[in-house]
Each structure stands twice: as C-alpha cells, then as structure tokens.
Amino acid sequence: MKRELACAGLALAACWSAAHAQDPEKLTSGPGATLTAQKCQMCHELAHVTRSRLSRGEWVDNLQRMRERGAPLTDAEVETIVGYLAAYYGRDPAPAPAPDTLAATSDDPIAGLLAAKGCTACHDAAKKLVGPAFREVAQKYSGNAGAAARLAEKIRAGGSGAWGAVPMPPNPGVSAEDAKRLADWVLTQK
Amino acid sequence: MDETRRSLLGGLAGAGALALVGDARHALAQDKAEAAPAGTIPNEAVKKEKAAAMQYHSERPLTGSVPAHEHDFDVTPSDRMFVRNNLLTPDVNAAQHRLAIKGLVDKELTFTLDQLRATFPVVTLQGMLECAGSGRTSFHPRPSGTPWNPTGGMGCPKWTGVRLADVLRAAGIKSSAAHVAGQGVDPGMVATAPAVIRSIPLAKALDENTLLAWEMNGAPLPRVHGYPLRLVVPGWVGSASTKWLATLTVLDAPFKGTYMTGSYVQPKWPIEPGQKMPPDTVSTEAWPVKSMITSPAPNARLKGTQRIVVRGRAWVGEGSIDRVEVSSDEGRTWQPASLAPAGDRFAWRTFTFEFQPQRFGYQTFLARAWDDRGNAQPVESTWNPLGYFWNGMHRVGVMVEA
Numbered sequence: 001m002k003r004e005l006a007c008a009g010l011a012l013a014a015c016w017s018a019a020h021a022q023d024p025e026k027l028t029s030g031p032g033a034t035l036t037a038q039k040c041q042m043c044h045e046l047a048h049v050t051r052s053r054l055s056r057g058e059w060v061d062n063l064q065r066m067r068e069r070g071a072p073l074t075d076a077e078v079e080t081i082v083g084y085l086a087a088y089y090g091r092d093p094a095p096a097p098a099p100d101t102l103a104a105t106s107d108d109p110i111a112g113l114l115a116a117k118g119c120t121a122c123h124d125a126a127k128k129l130v131g132p133a134f135r136e137v138a139q140k141y142s143g144n145a146g147a148a149a150r151l152a153e154k155i156r157a158g159g160s161g162a163w164g165a166v167p168m169p170p171n172p173g174v175s176a177e178d179a180k181r182l183a184d185w186v187l188t189q190k
Numbered sequence: 191m192d193e194t195r196r197s198l199l200g201g202l203a204g205a206g207a208l209a210l211v212g213d214a215r216h217a218l219a220q221d222k223a224e225a226a227p228a229g230t231i232p233n234e235a236v237k238k239e240k241a242a243a244m245q246y247h248s249e250r251p252l253t254g255s256v257p258a259h260e261h262d263f264d265v266t267p268s269d270r271m272f273v274r275n276n277l278l279t280p281d282v283n284a285a286q287h288r289l290a291i292k293g294l295v296d297k298e299l300t301f302t303l304d305q306l307r308a309t310f311p312v313v314t315l316q317g318m319l320e321c322a323g324s325g326r327t328s329f330h331p332r333p334s335g336t337p338w339n340p341t342g343g344m345g346c347p348k349w350t351g352v353r354l355a356d357v358l359r360a361a362g363i364k365s366s367a368a369h370v371a372g373q374g375v376d377p378g379m380v381a382t383a384p385a386v387i388r389s390i391p392l393a394k395a396l397d398e399n400t401l402l403a404w405e406m407n408g409a410p411l412p413r414v415h416g417y418p419l420r421l422v423v424p425g426w427v428g429s430a431s432t433k434w435l436a437t438l439t440v441l442d443a444p445f446k447g448t449y450m451t452g453s454y455v456q457p458k459w460p461i462e463p464g465q466k467m468p469p470d471t472v473s474t475e476a477w478p479v480k481s482m483i484t485s486p487a488p489n490a491r492l493k494g495t496q497r498i499v500v501r502g503r504a505w506v507g508e509g510s511i512d513r514v515e516v517s518s519d520e521g522r523t524w525q526p527a528s529l530a531p532a533g534d535r536f537a538w539r540t541f542t543f544e545f546q547p548q549r550f551g552y553q554t555f556l557a558r559a560w561d562d563r564g565n566a567q568p569v570e571s572t573w574n575p576l577g578y579f580w581n582g583m584h585r586v587g588v589m590v591e592a
Contacts, residue, residue: 044248058466071382
C-alpha cells in the first residue's frame with residue numbers, strides 16, 4: 001500500500017513536471033512574442049529560438065542573416081523582435097512572462113487570419129510587397145464570376161505567372177473554409 | 191556579382207528553380223504525414239533512409255548526426271552520414287538533370303550525368319566532410335546555430351565521380367579566374383529566399399581530390415546527400431560541397447552573398463565570448479586537426495580483467511595527421527596510439543590504444559591528434575559567434591568493474 005502510494009506520488013510528480021516543462025514550440029509571453037513567432041515560423045520550428053540564449057549583438061546579427069535569406073521584415077519589426085529576443089532569450093536571466101502588449105490588438109477576424117497565416121508577410125492592402133497588393137488583386141478580378149473560388153484554391157495550392165515570376169508558395173495550413181473567407185475578403189478590397 | 195538567384199541562373203532556369211519554392215511553415219505544427227511542398231522530399235522519407243542511431247537537431251531545416259560511439263567505422267556508412275540542409279530536400283529527376291559551367295570560361299558547357307561519366311576519368315576516393323559548426327555545443331557560452339553534439343556533424347564516406355579540375359579545364363579557365371561558385375536546386379521555404387551559393391578558391395577547385403560526385407559508398411547519392419550530383423570538397427567545411435549541384439560559375443573574386451559573408455565566417459582576431467561578429471572576418475575553409483574516440487562508448491561497463499581497446503579517428507583539412515596520443519590520467523601523461531596506414535589524402539585515419547586497467551572505478555581517456563605542421567588539438571577552441579571549428583580534445587569515461 002505504502003509502495004503504491006509512493007508510485008502514485010511519483011506519477012503525479014512526473015505529470016506535474018511534464019505540464020510545467022517549457023514547450024519548445026512555444027515562446028515565453030512578452031512584448032513582441034507574437035510577431036517573433038509569426039516571422040520565425042515562416043521557415044523554422046520555434047525550438048531554434050527556445051533553445052537559444054544569445055546576447056543582443058548576436059540576435060542583431062541573427063536577424064540580419066535571416067533578412068538576407070529572405071525573411072520579409074521591416075526595420076521596425078526587426079527592432080521589436082530583437083528587443084523581445086534579447087530580453088527573453090538573452091544571456092542574462094529572463095524577465096517574468098508578461099502580456100504581449102505589442103501584439104496586434106485588432107479583434108477583426110480577417111486581420112487575425114491574415115497575420116496568423118502569414119499573408120501579411122508578403123501582401124499589403126494597398127502597396128506591392130513581395131506579392132501584389134490586395135487592392136491590385138481585387139481590381140484584376142473585378143466582375144469575374146469564378147474569381148473567388150479560383151483565388152481560394154490558389155491561396156492553398158500556390159502558383160505563379162499571374163503576377164510575375166515570384167511564385168505564391170502553397171499554404172497547406174490554411175483550411176478550405178479560411179481560404180474561402182480570405183478570398184471573398186480580398187475581392188472586396190477594390 | 192550580386193546575390194539574386196537569377197544573376198547566376200539566368201532567366202528561364204531561375205524561374206524553374208523558383209517554381210520549386212514551397213512553404214513548409216505549417217509542416218511541423220500539423221500532422222507529420224502532411225505532404226512536403228511540391229518538388230521536395232518530406233523529412234520523414236529522408237529519415238527512413240537513415241540509421242536509427244541518427245539524432246536530429248532540427249526539422250526546418252533538417253539537420254542530424256550520430257554521436258562518436260555510433261560512428262566506429264573506418265568508412266562512414268551512408269545511413270550514418272550527417273545531414274545538414276540549409277533549405278528543403280529537392281526531388282530531382284536524374285535523367286533531366288544538367289550541370290552548367292559558366293562565367294570566366296572559354297566555352298560554357300552543359301553536361302548530363304551520362305555525359306560527365308563518359309567524358310572524364312571516373313575516380314573513387316574516401317574524403318572527409320564536416321559541417322563548419324560540428325561540435326558547436328562544446329563552446330561556452332553556446333553560440334548561435336545548429337546544436338551539433340560534441341562529436342557529430344562529420345563523416346568520411348567514399349565518393350565516386352569526376353575531378354572538378356578536368357571539367358573546368360574542358361571548359362577552359364580564363365586567366366582572371368579566382369573562385370568557383372556552386373549552386374544547387376534546393377528550394378527555400380519562402381519565395382524570397384536566395385539560393386545557397388558558396389564559392390571556393392581556384393586552387394582548391396583544381397585539387398585532384400575535389401570531385402563532382404554521383405555516388406556515395408558505391409551507390410547513387412541518397413536524396414538528402416545531393417542526388418543526383420554534388421560537389422565534394424574534402425577536408426573543407428561541408429558547405430563548400432554543394433549538394434544537388436546544377437551550376438558552376440567561374441568568378442574573378444569570392445562570390446558575394448549571405449552564405450559567403452553572413453555565415454561560414456569567423457572573426458579575423460579572437461573576440462570576447464558572447465559578443466557579436468566584428469567587421470573584420472575571414473572565410474572558413476579547411477578544418478584544423480581533430481580526432482574523436484569512437485570506442486568504447488561513454489559510460490560503458492567494462493571488465494577490469496580485460497585490456498581496454500580505445501579506438502578512434504583523426505583527420506585534418508590541410509597537411510596530414512602526424513600522430514595521435516591518448517591520456518588515461520586527464521592529460522598528465524600521454525602515450526602514443528597506433529595509427530592505421532594513411533589512405534586517401536583527405537580520409538580520416540583510425541587509431542587504437544590498448545590499456546590495461548590497474549584499478550576499478552571510473553576511467554577516462556583523452557585523445558589528442560597532431561598534424562605534420564606541429565598543430566595539436568586544444569583543450570578549448572577559440573570562441574567565435576557562429577561556433578565554427580570546434581576541435582577540442584575528446585574525452586570518454588567508462589566504468590571498470592569486477
């Protein structure tokens with residue numbers, strides 16, 4: 001009986017430590033965490049970040065390399081991400097987790113989808129970035145009956161040609177339903 | 191020369207390479223069985239071709255290696271060769287694959303694999319490849335980059351192919367030539383990712399051991415190791431050995447691109463550990479002298495009545511191995527290990543050292559290799575921000591029991 005109790009105790013302890021162990025695919029909450037996760041995950045699993053402890057200077061170099069390798073980042077985004085990483089994944093002890101006060105506060109579900117699915121990494125509402133502006137897409141397909149379905153399909157499968165040589169990468173992580181919502185919304189952006 | 195894919199590949203071919211670009215950003219979060227982006231091989235399929243002893247350090251990009259005690263071979267088996275992708279693993283059709291030679295040559299040439307095989311002498315040699323960051327986790331503090339275990343990230347298989355020198359000479363090397371850049375067809379995870387392009391000095395390109403290889407250990411290259419064609423620049427940092435090779439460009443200077451200037455460089459002068467990269471840097475090229483103990487395994491239980499055979503491998507990227515010494519008393523005294531005869535110029539050499547235990551308990555062994563220029567392995571390698579060229583002495587401890 002005593003032995004069984006001891007075993008149960010051990011199992012509980014194991015459960016507790018598993019529940020409280022840091023998930024390598026989850027960043028500590030803090031100002032800039034959301035943006036950092038979004039940008040890094042375009043190409044990497046988050047373990048690349050969560051296993052690292054680097055000085056601010058090393059993070060600056062790291063972000064510069066990622067930019068050279070195609071990460072779509074503005075200067076302001078780099079500043080936010082370096083600030084977050086240097087604090088929470090620095091060589092000095094990290095501060096306590098805090099709310100991500102720099103996360104987009106919009107509760108607009110479309111804005112949320114655009115950010116979460118990485119659309120805004122390459123597309124802007126009004127101006128051409130890596131890909132065409134949503135407005136350009138809406139104008140091009142204005143009055144085209146099958147456009148919404150074709151666009152939804154293209155969001156998921158990717159493709160190239162319609163807007164030049166740079167291809168739209170496939171987005172298998174966007175559900176058919178979300179792709180449809182995004183396509184319908186894009187076409188209203190004339 | 192600037193750094194876009196198109197500058198090297200030219201219009202149509204560039205568009206072709208870009209069309210392979212996929213987006214794997216959701217691959218890990220989602221079901222692992224999910225299909226990889228079009229034109230690429232999923233990591234799960236790559237892993238099926240590798241040994242169970244492989245330890246993977248990252249998925250995107252895929253990196254993995256075996257620890258020293260799982261690497262106790264004179265020739266590295268293909269399924270234990272380390273994996274280090276920068277981008278995704280491309281699914282290449284060998285029959286349609288072409289190698290183009292361009293830049294500062296008298297005549298630009300294009301070869302199919304069959305043409306390469308039929309036109310030039312075919313050679314097989316054993317040669318060392320080692321990732322620049324191999325052993326990175328031994329640095330304190332831990333630098334940025336793939337967390338290779340202290341003895342992972344290298345291998346020494348046999349390669350079959352043709353000499354790069356023969357192919358370059360067939361194209362005619364112009365007198366202004368100084369570097370040769372290799373570019374593969376591996377696609378990035380975002381459309382904006384530039385190709386991985388690395389260049390090597392002409393002298394190394396013309397070395398008779400530098401190959402365009404299509405076989406590893408007598409079989410076609412495994413897909414993750416560059417099928418159907420790769421550069422093999424033995425003794426040098428692995429990134430020089432471009433996989434899935436499609437284009438060689440002869441240049442009058444080192445290629446200027448992120449994989450030449452942003453990584454695979456180290457400070458010209460040693461810096462304080464933990465600091466950022468200084469402005470003055472040098473490119474990483476040949477590996478310094480290094481060795482590892484491949485048997486016994488760490489914490490092995492061994493009978494005190496038996497002699498312990500300490501076995502390992504030693505290598506150097508320039509010059510040759512002069513000797514290997516083993517210490518059984520934490521470096522107070524050193525005894526010579528016996529060294530197998532030298533094989534191919536850039537092959538590692540097996541060393542053995544027999545030890546008769548005098549007591550029970552924990553017993554450690556340290557190995558230290560020397561090259562023919564008087565360089566020995568250090569206790570700690572010089573810290574650098576990207577954690578390159580760890581060649582500190584390898585130490586293994588075992589339990590001697592009754």
